[in-house]
Amino acid sequence: MALKKPFTGIGKTYKNMKITKICCIGAGYVGGPTMAVIAKKNPNIQVTIVDINEQRIAAWNNPDVSKLPIYEPGLAEIVEETRGKNLFFSTNIDKAIDESEMIFISVNTPTKTYGKGKGMAADLKYVELCARNIAEVATSDKIVVEKSTLPVRTAQAIKSILHNIGSQVNFHILSNPEFLAEGTAIEDLLNPDRVLIGGESKIAIESLANVYGSWVPKDRILTTNLWSSELSKLTANAFLAQRVSSINAISELCEHTEANVNEVAKAIGMDSRIGSKFLKASVGFGGSCFQKDILNLVYIARSYNLNEVANYWEQVIIMNDHQKRRFADKLIKTLYNTVSGKKISMLGWAFKKDTNDTRESAAIYVTDHLLNEQAKISVYDPKVPKEKVYSDLNYLNTRTEQENQDNVIINDNPYDTVKDSHAIAIMTEWDEFKNYDWKKIYNDMKKPAFIFDGRNVLDKSEMNKIGFEYFSIGQ
Numbered sequence: 001m002a003l004k005k006p007f008t009g010i011g012k013t014y015k016n017m018k019i020t021k022i023c024c025i026g027a028g029y030v031g032g033p034t035m036a037v038i039a040k041k042n043p044n045i046q047v048t049i050v051d052i053n054e055q056r057i058a059a060w061n062n063p064d065v066s067k068l069p070i071y072e073p074g075l076a077e078i079v080e081e082t083r084g085k086n087l088f089f090s091t092n093i094d095k096a097i098d099e100s101e102m103i104f105i106s107v108n109t110p111t112k113t114y115g116k117g118k119g120m121a122a123d124l125k126y127v128e129l130c131a132r133n134i135a136e137v138a139t140s141d142k143i144v145v146e147k148s149t150l151p152v153r154t155a156q157a158i159k160s161i162l163h164n165i166g167s168q169v170n171f172h173i174l175s176n177p178e179f180l181a182e183g184t185a186i187e188d189l190l191n192p193d194r195v196l197i198g199g200e201s202k203i204a205i206e207s208l209a210n211v212y213g214s215w216v217p218k219d220r221i222l223t224t225n226l227w228s229s230e231l232s233k234l235t236a237n238a239f240l241a242q243r244v245s246s247i248n249a250i251s252e253l254c255e256h257t258e259a260n261v262n263e264v265a266k267a268i269g270m271d272s273r274i275g276s277k278f279l280k281a282s283v284g285f286g287g288s289c290f291q292k293d294i295l296n297l298v299y300i301a302r303s304y305n306l307n308e309v310a311n312y313w314e315q316v317i318i319m320n321d322h323q324k325r326r327f328a329d330k331l332i333k334t335l336y337n338t339v340s341g342k343k344i345s346m347l348g349w350a351f352k353k354d355t356n357d358t359r360e361s362a363a364i365y366v367t368d369h370l371l372n373e374q375a376k377i378s379v380y381d382p383k384v385p386k387e388k389v390y391s392d393l394n395y396l397n398t399r400t401e402q403e404n405q406d407n408v409i410i411n412d413n414p415y416d417t418v419k420d421s422h423a424i425a426i427m428t429e430w431d432e433f434k435n436y437d438w439k440k441i442y443n444d445m446k447k448p449a450f451i452f453d454g455r456n457v458l459d460k461s462e463m464n465k466i467g468f469e470y471f472s473i474g475q
């Protein structure tokens with residue numbers, strides 16, 4: 001849609017499009033760290049992160065930065081340095097929108113749980129609410145930046161809402177997907193492989209490029225059209241997840257052929273055409289993005305009747321579900337085909353190390369399966385709060401909340417967790433697991449003492465020497 005008038009602003013004129021105030025809607029895993037780094041690197045820009053969740057904003061404003069709502073290495077230090085200077089957390093969404101020249105939308109876009117596209121399509125209701133909110137309160141021109149991962153052509157919907165509700169105000173829409181991974185978000189932000197900006201207005205693209213330009217070399221700031229940018233994000237996650245599913249597929253073959261998946265991964269990873277990253281076999285990938293984004297890609301392909309394309313990518317998810325399931329099945333089979341009444345300890349609940357995020361974590365699905373087989377579960381994770389474990393299980397609706405409460409215990413200490421258990425399942429690759437006193441753990445467990453290492457973090461021969469029956473992925 002054509003703009004109503006040149007981008008001059010009402011009451012303000014953006015001659016050089018210099019940005020002085022930024023607002024970010026959504027104080028989550030992406031919005032929080034991204035804005036903290038933008039604020040740190042641009043002391044002259046005032047950055048305000050807003051959220052409808054009052055508790056979350058209060059946690060971001062907690063004077064004790066070790067209590068921020070998100071755990072991410074290096075984040076607390078940056079928040080401490082910038083908060084109250086040029087980084088602010090607030091629930092006053094309208095004020096922050098109106099004051100800012102640039103607004104990032106970083107709200108969640110979960111897979112739809114209802115209606116058309118249920119279980120596949122992205123639910124865009126929060127993004128739409130943000131667009132309507134911006135359109136209603138803006139009294140000067142705005143650059144609106146899509147930060148949330150969105151289906152291709154969502155910018156069209158945002159544009160249409162902004163241009164049809166707004167009064168005299170002009171809006172430019174940019175797509176600026178994040179590629180940061182949890183646990184290394186700050187490092188990824190400080191030193192990105194690339195920053196991608198998709199858009200139609202050169203001036204708007206340039207003003208966002210200048211924000212990143214404070215610390216990112218120019219040749220790493222890539223500009224494309226809006227639709228390429230949106231699709232690139234989904235594609236990047238699909239390719240990464242595909243590598244994990246590919247190596248996980250090979251891990252099952254290894255278990256039947258005496259090949260060792262770590263050796264295979266090393267051998268193929270040294271081929272510079274393949275590369276060594278994202279070749280670690282595991283109990284299955286998790287996290288907020290991989291599954292959601294691939295389902296979304298599949299849904300979009302189906303909606304254009306591209307069934308071969310859809311089926312191709314869907315197989316990445318099917319393989320991942322299989323990997324989680326076969327891990328749980330192997331544990332049950334090895335424990336003489338029953339875990340009923342047996343204590344199984346889950347070490348790790350987060351979807352990967354160095355984060356307290358548990359979205360789509362393999363631990364949830366493996367536990368659910370074991371509970372169906374009447375196991376008693378104990379859980380230890382260094383960063384995940386107790387309530388989160390219960391809410392993850394309750395969310396599945398497989399059994400009553402009371403049943404989850406009765407059959408799952410959560411400890412603050414790994415040694416209490418594993419005491420008297422029949423088996424340990426390692427679900428997250430936390431570094432500390434390697435340094436435990438495994439002899440003591442062995443002595444405290446029921447015999448035979450089993451370990452199922454879903455992350456290949458322990459040394460097989462060392463564990464066998466202690467006396468454990470040790471099983472890992474693909475070896």
Ligand code: UDX
Pocket residue numbers: 025026027028029030031050051052053056106107108109110126127129130147148149150288289
């Ligand atoms: C977000 C997007 O969900 C995802 O699509 C993208 O790939 C990465 O960025 P994340 O930051 O991890 O993910 O989400 P989350 O931690 O759930 O934070 C979103 C925040 O938005 C929440 O705090 C929520 O309260 C807030 N929100 C949601 C609003 O402020 N307004 C809304 O209308 C909806």
Ligand code: UDX
Pocket residue numbers: 178179180181182183237240244277278279280281282283284285286287288289290351352353
């Ligand atoms: C991912 C993308 O990497 C990031 O660029 C995007 O912005 C958001 O989604 P994230 O979900 O934080 O980031 O984690 P990532 O490091 O990609 O790991 C995803 C899952 O794959 C985790 O469960 C991880 O344990 C698993 N994984 C990863 C493996 O099992 N093996 C590997 O070799 C790599």
